[in-house]
Amino acid sequence: MTETIVLPNAADVDLAAKKLAGVAIRTPLVNSPVLDALLGARVFLKCETLQRTGSFKFRGAYNKISSIPPDKRAGGVVAYSSGNHAQGVAHAAQLCNLPAVIVMPSDAPQAKRERTAALGAEVVLYDRDTEDRAAIARGIAATRGAILVPPFDDPMIIAGQGTVGREICEDLEKLALKPDVAVVGVSGGGLIAGIALAMKARVPAMKFYSAEPEGFDDTLRSFKNGKREVNPRMSGTICDALMTSMPGVITWEINRKLVGEGVTANDAEVGRAVAFAFRELKLVVEPGGAIGLAALLAGKLDVRGKIVVAVLSGGNVDAALFQRLIGS
Amino acid sequence: MTETIVLPNAADVDLAAKKLAGVAIRTPLVNSPVLDALLGARVFLKCETLQRTGSFKFRGAYNKISSIPPDKRAGGVVAYSSGNHAQGVAHAAQLCNLPAVIVMPSDAPQAKRERTAALGAEVVLYDRDTEDRAAIARGIAATRGAILVPPFDDPMIIAGQGTVGREICEDLEKLALKPDVAVVGVSGGGLIAGIALAMKARVPAMKFYSAEPEGFDDTLRSFKNGKREVNPRMSGTICDALMTSMPGVITWEINRKLVGEGVTANDAEVGRAVAFAFRELKLVVEPGGAIGLAALLAGKLDVRGKIVVAVLSGGNVDAALFQRLIGS
Numbered sequence: 001m002t003e004t005i006v007l008p009n010a011a012d013v014d015l016a017a018k019k020l021a022g023v024a025i026r027t028p029l030v031n032s033p034v035l036d037a038l039l040g041a042r043v044f045l046k047c048e049t050l051q052r053t054g055s056f057k058f059r060g061a062y063n064k065i066s067s068i069p070p071d072k073r074a075g076g077v078v079a080y081s082s083g084n085h086a087q088g089v090a091h092a093a094q095l096c097n098l099p100a101v102i103v104m105p106s107d108a109p110q111a112k113r114e115r116t117a118a119l120g121a122e123v124v125l126y127d128r129d130t131e132d133r134a135a136i137a138r139g140i141a142a143t144r145g146a147i148l149v150p151p152f153d154d155p156m157i158i159a160g161q162g163t164v165g166r167e168i169c170e171d172l173e174k175l176a177l178k179p180d181v182a183v184v185g186v187s188g189g190g191l192i193a194g195i196a197l198a199m200k201a202r203v204p205a206m207k208f209y210s211a212e213p214e215g216f217d218d219t220l221r222s223f224k225n226g227k228r229e230v231n232p233r234m235s236g237t238i239c240d241a242l243m244t245s246m247p248g249v250i251t252w253e254i255n256r257k258l259v260g261e262g263v264t265a266n267d268a269e270v271g272r273a274v275a276f277a278f279r280e281l282k283l284v285v286e287p288g289g290a291i292g293l294a295a296l297l298a299g300k301l302d303v304r305g306k307i308v309v310a311v312l313s314g315g316n317v318d319a320a321l322f323q324r325l326i327g328s
Numbered sequence: 329m330t331e332t333i334v335l336p337n338a339a340d341v342d343l344a345a346k347k348l349a350g351v352a353i354r355t356p357l358v359n360s361p362v363l364d365a366l367l368g369a370r371v372f373l374k375c376e377t378l379q380r381t382g383s384f385k386f387r388g389a390y391n392k393i394s395s396i397p398p399d400k401r402a403g404g405v406v407a408y409s410s411g412n413h414a415q416g417v418a419h420a421a422q423l424c425n426l427p428a429v430i431v432m433p434s435d436a437p438q439a440k441r442e443r444t445a446a447l448g449a450e451v452v453l454y455d456r457d458t459e460d461r462a463a464i465a466r467g468i469a470a471t472r473g474a475i476l477v478p479p480f481d482d483p484m485i486i487a488g489q490g491t492v493g494r495e496i497c498e499d500l501e502k503l504a505l506k507p508d509v510a511v512v513g514v515s516g517g518g519l520i521a522g523i524a525l526a527m528k529a530r531v532p533a534m535k536f537y538s539a540e541p542e543g544f545d546d547t548l549r550s551f552k553n554g555k556r557e558v559n560p561r562m563s564g565t566i567c568d569a570l571m572t573s574m575p576g577v578i579t580w581e582i583n584r585k586l587v588g589e590g591v592t593a594n595d596a597e598v599g600r601a602v603a604f605a606f607r608e609l610k611l612v613v614e615p616g617g618a619i620g621l622a623a624l625l626a627g628k629l630d631v632r633g634k635i636v637v638a639v640l641s642g643g644n645v646d647a648a649l650f651q652r653l654i655g656s
Contacts, residue, residue: 025358025359025361028356028358028375030353030356030378031353032378033353033380047356047610049610050358050360050609050610050611052361054610278612278647278650279647281378282375282377282378282382282611282612282613282643283378283610283611283612284606284610284611284612285610315610319603319606319607319654319655320655322606322654323651323654323655326647326650326651327647327648327651
């Protein structure tokens with residue numbers, strides 16, 4: 001059986017931008033003379049840390065949820081996530097006046113559970129060792145008629161995240177600048193897929209690099225081997241936002257064509273990037289949100305003389321971890 | 329003897345904006361749905377934390393130093409400060425290719441001394457208990473032919489800081505919004521004076537409030553008593569950027585006419601604002617830079633239904649203090 005997959009394109013990102021206008025924060029694209037001097041490049045950082053719920057995830061979630069037709073809204077939405085996607089879905093559903101159920105592991109930090117609940121969602125806990133969260137979510141979808149909001153492998157989600165890239169292009173155009181390179185953190189690959197769709201449509205010569213934690217480089221290995229590879233483990237990085245087992249079906253189809261290359265950074269490099277962002281940029285970035293910056297600071301890419309874009313994709317970091325990282 | 333003082337005006341701010349274009353960072357004006365919901369207002373935060381050297385001080389320093397005529401540049405510039413002004417002057421002089429001497433207390437944190445020196449300045453230390461920093465700076469100015477760059481009481485400095493207000497107006501105009509209220513931290517009063525000059529020229533009905541640490545409210549008491557008042561002490565607040573003995577001559581003339589009202593916040597309120605900025609805004613703000621936000625969060629002003637501007641004026645906070653404040 002051949003499965004047909006629907007790939008989103010730059011026009012879908014334009015439609016998403018219309019839906020998100022006046023709802024999502026139009027986050028600033030900032031630069032730092034200190035960073036430029038360090039790298040010998042002109043680096044622009046897209047601050048999705050300042051997005052609603054503290055990460056880009058709100059964009060895709062809102063694009064998806066606001067597009068649910070009236071006759072399918074009664075059952076609400078369901079999603080599984082212990083992190084940024086949970087909050088993005090909860091808040092988007094809240095703004096759309098739809099009930100939301102978020103399936104979270106019972107050992108998720110209390111702060112994240114409370115924050116998700118504060119955004120109006122019903123939190124359903126599961127046991128990470130004995131239960132299957134996807135099965136639980138599908139069960140809720142079936143019994144309640146709720147619509148599942150996947151974290152990345154969905155055309156509407158990808159198109160929503162793509163508005164990040166659309167805004168970057170608009171802001172650089174105002175400065176009469178054309179980007180050469182973008183480095184974007186990858187978990188399932190929805191963010192980089194959307195951004196690449198939006199930016200390559202405007203600047204076809206641009207090069208994209210995925211950035212992943214060392215040991216969780218399923219996308220990079222997939223690029224090298226020409227097929228979707230799996231991560232050997234699902235814990236052991238401070239980048240809690242970047243632990244997905246393998247690339248999505250849709251994201252892989254987009255990223256193998258538009259991205260194709262990648263870099264990694266280890267925990268120490270990521271920690272230094274978080275501390276650099278605190279000290280020099282005055283921005284709070286979570287480890288997973290700093291991975292592109294970490295790769296740049298660690299010299300993983302030669303960007304001298306180039307116009308470089310990195311996405312600071314989220315800022316939801318516990319105080320205790322942040323305290324530790326900025327103290328080192 | 330009657331001394332004539334030269335007061336800057338909105339046209340001087342326009343000239344400063346031309347000088348600073350392409351040199352100073354055009355810092356973003358951000359908003360937070362969480363903050364808006366908390367205060368029942370639309371609040372816009374001007375992120376001078378993201379300015380060169382981590383505070384607004386660069387603007388005034390660059391406006392002043394870049395205006396020194398060629399025949400007076402050989403002796404360089406001199407300033408006294410242990411904090412943000414030191415870095416602003418050092419960096420502005422560096423960009424203008426002028427030598428800079430910064431007079432700093434011998435007990436200033438090593439990080440601040442090193443950072444000032446890294447910006448190319450010569451650091452001259454003095455003993456806070458036995459020596460007079462102003463006299464030392466005047467001596468250097470006399471012997472070297474250096475031009476003194478005062479921290480606030482100078483028309484060019486005030487006009488430079490005013491570009492903060494000019495940019496806020498431009499950004500709000502793009503959103504078709506007219507500000508009602510602004511809350512700005514005050515030490516010597518240069519920042520609020522410049523901002524009020526720029527913004528009141530565009531929105532005459534706007535109200536301005538100074539924000540000062542409890543016990544260091546010389547400007548607020550000056551407003552109440554109709555004359556320049558002095559702070560009883562010069563230590564004892566976490567807002568190290570906001571400890572000046574009294575309003576300036578020029579800043580007082582401007583602020584008594586354009587501002588006239590103020591609020592205070594204590595250390596606990598400021599600490600909570602720094603933690604709020606970390607947790608909800610994902611911004612690193614130093615205590616003195618958070619005082620306006622602190623006053624708003626503590627309910628010192630009734631802003632319900634209003635369009636409110638607060639300036640996050642700096643982000644130069646030591647890791648140890650930041651760790652303490654976000655942990656509480």
